[in-house]
Amino acid sequence: MKFVAGVYDKLCNRVDRMNEAEFIHQAEETMIALEDAIDEANGPLDYENNGAVLTIDCEDTKSQVIVSRQLAMLQLWVAAKSGGFHCDWDGQQWQCSTTSESLLDLLNRVLSEQSAQAIELTL
Numbered sequence: 001m002k003f004v005a006g007v008y009d010k011l012c013n014r015v016d017r018m019n020e021a022e023f024i025h026q027a028e029e030t031m032i033a034l035e036d037a038i039d040e041a042n043g044p045l046d047y048e049n050n051g052a053v054l055t056i057d058c059e060d061t062k063s064q065v066i067v068s069r070q071l072a073m074l075q076l077w078v079a080a081k082s083g084g085f086h087c088d089w090d091g092q093q094w095q096c097s098t099t100s101e102s103l104l105d106l107l108n109r110v111l112s113e114q115s116a117q118a119i120e121l122t123l
Contacts, residue, residue, distance in 0.1 A: 018074055018089055020071060020074070023069075023071065023074045023089070024069075024071070026089055027069045027076060030076065030094060030103070031049060031054050031067070031069075033123045034047075034054060034056075034067065034107070034121070034123075035047060035049060035054070036123075037121040037122060037123055038056065038121065040122070041119065041120070041121055043111075043115060043117060043119045043120075044058060044059040044060040044115060044116070044117070045057065045058060045059065045111065045115075045119065046059055052068060052069045052071075053066060053067070053068045053069075054066070054067040054068070056107075056111065058111065058114045058115040060115055060116045060117070061114055061115055061116055063081060063114045063115075065078065065079065065080045065107065065110055065111055065114060066078070066079040066080075067107070070086075073086070074088070074089070075087055075088055075097075076094055076103060078096075078103070078106060078107065078110065080110035080113070080114065081110075081113070081114055082110055082113055085097075085098060085099065085106055085110075086098070087103050087106070104121060104122075104123055107119075107121060108120055108121055
């Protein structure tokens with residue numbers, strides 16, 4: 001019961017901080033910024049965006065990292081070979097709930113792990 005109460009409290013706090021329209025706006029801005037960062041990176045990356053899902057291809061290793069909008073949870077989720085990560089908006093940036101990394105630091109880490117070279121995206 002304690003776990004359920006904690007999840008409920010966290011969800012309620014998240015809803016208090018950001019409504020769905022604000023989430024959609026912030027998530028879209030983030031996806032566009034990530035696309036621009038990938039375009040500017042000097043790495044073996046390509047991407048495809050279908051609106052709610054940004055698929056980042058590590059072309060040198062034929063692997064992918066997925067960034068997806070989760071409207072029901074007001075989160076961005078990252079799927080990588082090393083695991084799944086959930087990011088919450090803290091008012092200034094997306095923050096991973098398990099590693100406490102910013103979304104950018106998380107993506108740089110997992111993309112570097114999955115690529116044959118270090119990846120450094122900048123926003």
